[in-house]
Amino acid sequence: MGAVWLLAGCPRGEESAAPFDAGTGEGDPPADLSAAGDAGLTTTSLVVQNPGFETTFLNPGSYVTNTPPPGWQSYGSIDYSYRSIGSLNPSTTALYVDPAPEGRNVGVVFLLDRPGDASYFASSEAGLQQTLTATLLPSTQYTLVVEVGNIATDGSPSHPFNFAGFPNYRIDLLAGGQILASDNNTLRPNEGRFLTSTVSFTSGSQHPQMGMALSIRLVNLNNAVGTEVNFDNVRLRQTR
Ligand code: CA
Numbered sequence: 001m002g003a004v005w006l007l008a009g010c011p012r013g014e015e016s017a018a019p020f021d022a023g024t025g026e027g028d029p030p031a032d033l034s035a036a037g038d039a040g041l042t043t044t045s046l047v048v049q050n051p052g053f054e055t056t057f058l059n060p061g062s063y064v065t066n067t068p069p070p071g072w073q074s075y076g077s078i079d080y081s082y083r084s085i086g087s088l089n090p091s092t093t094a095l096y097v098d099p100a101p102e103g104r105n106v107g108v109v110f111l112l113d114r115p116g117d118a119s120y121f122a123s124s125e126a127g128l129q130q131t132l133t134a135t136l137l138p139s140t141q142y143t144l145v146v147e148v149g150n151i152a153t154d155g156s157p158s159h160p161f162n163f164a165g166f167p168n169y170r171i172d173l174l175a176g177g178q179i180l181a182s183d184n185n186t187l188r189p190n191e192g193r194f195l196t197s198t199v200s201f202t203s204g205s206q207h208p209q210m211g212m213a214l215s216i217r218l219v220n221l222n223n224a225v226g227t228e229v230n231f232d233n234v235r236l237r238q239t240r
């Protein structure tokens, strides 16, 4: 804490002239603690289980959508038939122009409301969710960062689905089951591409959900032409 106190007492811009280098001491914080220079704030990464959907080994071009990815639960109506969640390794396919943003796999939320007709959508949202061991703390900034992908049509016998369009998405940060902040479909990745979504929330000294478990939801809104949304590399940081 000494180094943090020192930086907190340093006028901006004079950190490098300080006689003590906060970056070389024993027990240095992880590299992630990059915000420490500003107001004595410390940023830490919170544990997310299977954050990049890599726990399940998948060969290139294969997927599993008959069970939730390890560490994740279903959100909304999922039947593991026409409405499924799971993991996909898009390598070697035409499903993505971009490689998986992290590792080999991406998360899947597949919602096909009328078999054989991808143009029909029921506006019945569903997705992946995970409750963390971390709880909502006072006077803390939370930053949730997730890659969002718009899967393209491959057309091969192993990937026959029409993935044209994008059914829209939402990413929620929750505490005690109540939404704290969301990215409600602000990005529109092109077909076969990923974009990076950021959700931020700063708690005050009091909050109805203070001390309650944080959770993350990755939602396919299912409210436009399109069937599947993919997610990857889920990161949640807290700064306090
Ligand atoms: Ca991944």
Ligand code: CA
Pocket (backbone or CB within 6 Å): 150, 151, 152, 153, 163, 164, 165, 166, 191, 192, 226
């Ligand atoms: Ca698409």
